[in-house]
Amino acid sequence: MPNFPFSEADPIQYPGPPPKKSDVVIVGGGIIGVTTALFLARRNISVTLVEKGRVAAEQSSRNWGWIRKQGRDADELPIVIEASRHWRQLAEECGEDIGLKQTGVTYLASSDRELAGFERFMKIAAAHKIDTRLLNAQETAGLIKGMSRSFKGAMTTPSDMRAEPWMAVPALARLAVRKGVKIVENCAARTLEISAGRVSGVWTEAGHIETSSVLLAGGAWSSLFLKRHGVSIPQLSVRSTAAATEPMPEIHAGAASGERIAFRRRQDGGYTLAPGGSHLLHLGPDAFRHATKYLRALMANPFGSRYSPAAPAGYPDSWSTPRHWTPDCQSPFETMRVLNPAAERSGLRSIERNFSRLFPQLGPVRLKASWAGMIDAMPDVVPVVDRVQAISGLTVATGMSGHGFGIGPGIGRVVSDLIQGNEIGHDLTRFRLSRFSDGSAIRLGPAL
Ligand SMILES: Cc1cc2nc3c(=O)[nH]c(=O)nc-3n(C[C@H](O)[C@H](O)[C@H](O)COP(=O)(O)OP(=O)(O)OC[C@H]3O[C@@H](n4cnc5c(N)ncnc54)[C@H](O)[C@@H]3O)c2cc1C
Numbered sequence: 001m002p003n004f005p006f007s008e009a010d011p012i013q014y015p016g017p018p019p020k021k022s023d024v025v026i027v028g029g030g031i032i033g034v035t036t037a038l039f040l041a042r043r044n045i046s047v048t049l050v051e052k053g054r055v056a057a058e059q060s061s062r063n064w065g066w067i068r069k070q071g072r073d074a075d076e077l078p079i080v081i082e083a084s085r086h087w088r089q090l091a092e093e094c095g096e097d098i099g100l101k102q103t104g105v106t107y108l109a110s111s112d113r114e115l116a117g118f119e120r121f122m123k124i125a126a127a128h129k130i131d132t133r134l135l136n137a138q139e140t141a142g143l144i145k146g147m148s149r150s151f152k153g154a155m156t157t158p159s160d161m162r163a164e165p166w167m168a169v170p171a172l173a174r175l176a177v178r179k180g181v182k183i184v185e186n187c188a189a190r191t192l193e194i195s196a197g198r199v200s201g202v203w204t205e206a207g208h209i210e211t212s213s214v215l216l217a218g219g220a221w222s223s224l225f226l227k228r229h230g231v232s233i234p235q236l237s238v239r240s241t242a243a244a245t246e247p248m249p250e251i252h253a254g255a256a257s258g259e260r261i262a263f264r265r266r267q268d269g270g271y272t273l274a275p276g277g278s279h280l281l282h283l284g285p286d287a288f289r290h291a292t293k294y295l296r297a298l299m300a301n302p303f304g305s306r307y308s309p310a311a312p313a314g315y316p317d318s319w320s321t322p323r324h325w326t327p328d329c330q331s332p333f334e335t336m337r338v339l340n341p342a343a344e345r346s347g348l349r350s351i352e353r354n355f356s357r358l359f360p361q362l363g364p365v366r367l368k369a370s371w372a373g374m375i376d377a378m379p380d381v382v383p384v385v386d387r388v389q390a391i392s393g394l395t396v397a398t399g400m401s402g403h404g405f406g407i408g409p410g411i412g413r414v415v416s417d418l419i420q421g422n423e424i425g426h427d428l429t430r431f432r433l434s435r436f437s438d439g440s441a442i443r444l445g446p447a448l
Helices: 031-041 077-094 112-127 137-143 165-178 219-227 285-289 291-300 345-358 404-420
Strands: 024-027 047-050 105-109 133-136 153-157 182-184 189-195 198-204 207-210 213-216 236-245 255-257 261-265 271-275 279-282 305-308 367-377 384-387 394-398
Touching: 024 031, 031 047, 031 077, 031 165, 031 394, 031 404, 077 165, 077 404, 105 112, 105 137, 112 133, 112 153, 133 137, 137 153, 165 182, 198 213, 213 219, 213 404, 219 367, 219 394, 236 345, 261 345, 271 345, 285 291, 345 367, 384 404, 394 404
Parallel strands: 024 047, 024 213, 047 182, 105 255, 213 394, 279 305
Antiparallel strands: 105 153, 133 153, 189 198, 198 207, 236 271, 236 279, 236 367, 255 261, 261 271, 384 394
């Protein structure tokens, strides 16, 4: 396991300066920015990707590494099915071990309510002919042996996969560079240059890049960047804690989650663990501005979030974060090169307690690393993937709502075609930007 989590103390792999001109400029070096860059480069389009900190240092290395079709929103499912194909191809093409393995994903049910939710997904799964199955209590105990308690049942998808995020996304970035993508780290995009309603360039901290096409794939920072240009998206970010154990005997090769614990076998023989339950939302100006849009999510899962009155300084929705800046002065993006929230102690205690309660035969859990990430959430728990009508030449792919790693290469391919004006092959209506302003009711996707 490399030094983890990534931080701005890590050496810069991709120094500047950025080029003066590029067909497309991508803002953000997470899974979405990197895979979009790759697909564009395959079409011989010149691509510059600017990353304010380090490639994959935010959500895209901090996630659990689940590549799941199971439990997806019906409109995401065709894209994640495509993504699964890309993952296999990219793993071969990049020539590095990214820990990609088909070991399945399982959700464990403690209640009839959870089982009813699984039943609903089975209809979607059947329509797309994926191999998701429901298990009864006995079959569940047979799938994950040695659990100290029984579950009412489970939903499992054997064809779902896992990969090591902190290995995969940097490896894909290296592949993108070999295909001709110019990546520049430590290079925040400060503002767009807009001429007569069209993108004509990007002002970065390292100078101007002339371009007619920009993709914003800025994760938790996207809303702040857009607001500077008068575009509002109701995106908030929530803190989510995870940890990695030392190597231990294999109790299950895949990934599974119950109400109190989520676990996934890692390539190095340890487990990546996360507490079940709620996320932490730091209240800031955006949280209040967009509160009504989140009412449905709140009512559906009243205990899904805990709250703190303010985010630490420098976070996207902190009270002190500037909402306006000019291209020639420091922007909030370079003030916080890598959003590196501390793991919550209560979350770590819950991980240790609940994993060892479920598998007492393993003895006390020995954690070798812990971290947190800020998940970029949308009120309906599905992303925004669209062109911005008000600013011609600007495309947005953000708000992956806690499940953007697995679907990442699928979104990357889709966005690369959206930018080129090609046929997409999937219906993106669900992911349109205007859904939050055209009077549409919020239609909730599966929970974070
Ligand atoms: C704890 C945790 C567990 C998760 N588990 C899973 C999982 O198992 N499976 C799954 O599918 N998903 C999971 N996710 C979600 C997944 O990690 C994200 O949806 C995905 O990584 C988002 O990718 P992204 O490229 O959109 O954003 P990010 O990875 O956050 O990347 C955005 C990048 O943009 C950069 N940036 C922002 N603004 C600027 C600017 N102005 N200039 C330059 N650069 C900028 C940032 O520095 C950042 O590196 C999890 C997330 C977390 C936090």
